[in-house]
Amino acid sequence: MEIISSLSDMKKKSDEVRSSKKTLGFVPTMGCLHRGHMSLVEASVAACDFTVASIFLNPAQFGQNEDLDTYPGDLEKDKQLLESAAVDALFLPTRESMYPHGYKSFVTVEEITGRLCGKSRPGFFRGVATVVLKLFNIVRPHRAFFGEKDWQQLTVVETMVRDFNLDISIERLPIVREPSGLAMSSRNLYLSEEEVSPALSLSRALNMAKDRVQKGECSTGNIRREIRDLIENEKGIQIDYISICDPENFMEQEEISKTSLIALAVRVGRTRLIDNCIVRRAECRE
């Protein structure tokens, strides 16, 4: 596996791959890789001739009181994982090369970024969209792979790619979970032993909600209430939002719709966790 730090070397490599008519797959990450990331990498390696993974802890998507400085990372372990998954190149840009002195340009995606995580984390999606555009312009992939755990982020990236006329196919992959049901996240490493049990209430609440829908419940108000009760039954967990909404524009729904996104965000101690699932109206009534 080639390790590339300079932006111009990455561009050169991309030119080389593209001009030899190979398909270039790309998996952007912030490192601290887990099985969720690896499912993206494996999908890219399987589908593309050449796979680039990037590790870049993007300061532009962290708020002032967020965990930029303590975000977990183990570069050596990440390298081994990528190497053994047959990744062709690891792109490791520096902060200074990505955001040099005098950096001024940002991407904003309107409306959909004012809801869910965008409401709780102002500036977050601006930072995400900006760094993803920059990475896309440097790596120039044919296909880029993202996980559905960050459902809203995926939608923001898809919207930007469409609006800015980029020729990149965005590939969505399902959430990968621990055997316990906990959605894979680098931030799970923050959880103390006592915090694991409250953290599990997220996936339990989603399973309960799916079950309620399957049994005919269509009122999102009722389902929201039951999710809230289930989560608040745990100690040391604070709800940020419980949303049952349109999976494309994140407008809250009063009834389970053709497809509805159930999205949860909580804080367990100092750790922010999110999880989601899709439910379908057909399952609740027809």
Add this chain to the structure above:
Amino acid sequence: MEIISSLSDMKKKSDEVRSSKKTLGFVPTMGCLHRGHMSLVEASVAACDFTVASIFLNPAQFGQNEDLDTYPGDLEKDKQLLESAAVDALFLPTRESMYPHGYKSFVTVEEITGRLCGKSRPGFFRGVATVVLKLFNIVRPHRAFFGEKDWQQLTVVETMVRDFNLDISIERLPIVREPSGLAMSSRNLYLSEEEVSPALSLSRALNMAKDRVQKGECSTGNIRREIRDLIENEKGIQIDYISICDPENFMEQEEISKTSLIALAVRVGRTRLIDNCIVRRAECRE
């Protein structure tokens, strides 16, 4: 000259040109072409193997009370001019294809867009940067040609290209003027006969200022005052701003610096006009 309306046809053409190792030059315009535009076109034709000009009246860069609906245009005349200048392709996208229903993504360039024209026309540079990024992504030029009359716009485009890691060389060309001194602008067509004389005070004021600097004046306060006096001596002209500033970040300067930008914006009747020139400290003191 090929005329291309669909975005995907334009992308195909660009792929074709680029993969045959030809250099692609690009001149984005809003139509109503004058000798200023044609100097850009000629520079591109001279320097590049294949030149694309675009005509697109970009709604995103017009304010609610601005002249989007009355902006002058004569497509047949424009086509003839481009054809006779040996332009290879004219790109004519529709508004619906550029900003389809549900369009949400925008580029913001911070700091420098809050000054000069950005202060008078909120949202203007957001609209400019967004459409230029979109056009760049569709046309994928090696080189793009812009005129220095819109000095601040040029700086915004250069900043975006650098920050977003685009591989496009931005070529600056000098202001083209009428024999009277009036800087070429599509909006000059708005001027009534009586408005031409006040409009000429812009270039006269800049010439006067250059002369004052050459004769040793270094105080921007004094020069600003003399420019104001000269312009306000005309009837029916309203000053928007008189700026003597750093040509890169547009911060006002107290003294003429190594290089200073003198930028003027006025309204003559309902017509907004801008003009500018560069002066150098060496000329005033050393």
